[in-house]
Amino acid sequence: MKRRNSWLENCGSLLLIIVMWTAVPADAAPLNVLATTGMIADVAANVGGDLVSMTALMGPGVDPHLYQATAGDVGRMRKADIILYNGLHLEAGIQKVLEKMDEKAVAVTDDIPREKLLPWENTYDPHVWMDPSLWKIVVGTIRDILSARDPEHADTYRQQAAAYLEQLEDLNAHVSAQIASIPEARRTLITAHDAFNYFSQAYDIEVRALMGISTETEAGTKDVQDLAAFIAETRVKAMFIESSVPEKYVKAVQKAVEQKGFDVQIGGELFSDAMGEEGTPEGTYIGMITHNADTIARALK
Numbered sequence: 257m258k259r260r261n262s263w264l265e266n267c268g269s270l271l272l273i274i275v276m277w278t279a280v281p282a283d284a285a286p287l288n289v290l291a292t293t294g295m296i297a298d299v300a301a302n303v304g305g306d307l308v309s310m311t312a313l314m315g316p317g318v319d320p321h322l323y324q325a326t327a328g329d330v331g332r333m334r335k336a337d338i339i340l341y342n343g344l345h346l347e348a349g350i351q352k353v354l355e356k357m358d359e360k361a362v363a364v365t366d367d368i369p370r371e372k373l374l375p376w377e378n379t380y381d382p383h384v385w386m387d388p389s390l391w392k393i394v395v396g397t398i399r400d401i402l403s404a405r406d407p408e409h410a411d412t413y414r415q416q417a418a419a420y421l422e423q424l425e426d427l428n429a430h431v432s433a434q435i436a437s438i439p440e441a442r443r444t445l446i447t448a449h450d451a452f453n454y455f456s457q458a459y460d461i462e463v464r465a466l467m468g469i470s471t472e473t474e475a476g477t478k479d480v481q482d483l484a485a486f487i488a489e490t491r492v493k494a495m496f497i498e499s500s501v502p503e504k505y506v507k508a509v510q511k512a513v514e515q516k517g518f519d520v521q522i523g524g525e526l527f528s529d530a531m532g533e534e535g536t537p538e539g540t541y542i543g544m545i546t547h548n549a550d551t552i553a554r555a556l557k
């Protein structure tokens with residue numbers, strides 16, 4: 257009797273496994289999506305929800321201009337269903353690896369009309385996430401990429417993208433109000449590298465940086481002296497460090513300004529090319545841009 261029961265139980269388990277196998281088709285597994293930066297991964301996670309399993313190659317504090325792929329990264333790229341990267345030469349160090357991944361690797365900035373981009377060398381300034389109205393175009397692109405790969409859930413992607421786009425509207429209004437609250441004469445943003453040109457254009461604030469659009473070229477003594485002279489002359493209250501750039505650059509400028517007889521404050525840390533730690537408010541795209549606007553307004557007012 258005991259023996260018979262156990263046979264029946266086994267039979268039942270087997271049946272259950274067969275039922276589950278047929279009820280959950282293999283294609284219901286979440287899409288394996290790999291993004292280069294946290295900002296792109298955050299958009300895809302919001303648009304994809306439970307339907308995607310997201311991984312970001314570059315974590316908090318990582319500089320995408322200088323990032324080099326590890327052997328593990330190449331393996332992750334091969335296994336991914338979709339690879340989302342910024343493009344416009346942001347990921348300079350992994351461009352060649354991305355090109356080898358063929359059509360499953362997509363630049364999320366591809367749909368932004370070129371006339372909305374700021375020219376830079378042979379391409380365009382890649383820091384488009386600094387303007388939420390441009391980042392909204394990227395949300396649409398990611399929605400379309402996910403829908404094309406998984407058409408069965410296109411409605412869900414559309415709804416989730418629409419909800420996220422509404423949040424970006426609110427973000428834009430908040431940043432506008434914060435920057436507009438700084439008296440116009442004090443609206444100058446000084447950072448380590450030139451990541452804020454789209455922010456400047458969107459919110460009417462002048463920007464100056466020690467290094468160029470990319471951190472691939474280090475700042476020289478002349479760059480430090482020129483920026484220090486500008487700060488001492490215009491008496492800008494504060495300059496800002498960036499989470500993905502060593503703070504020694506901004507500290508060097510601060511010291512050079514001091515030698516010219518003026519004290520410039522460090523207004524805080526901004527998240528330019530990477531989000532903050534996971535689990536903190538700055539660990540999301542909306543949180544990082546909100547933090548930047550709040551920090552800039554607080555220091556310059």
Ligand SMILES: [Zn+2]
Pocket residue numbers: 321383449450451469470471528529
């Ligand atoms: Zn940058």
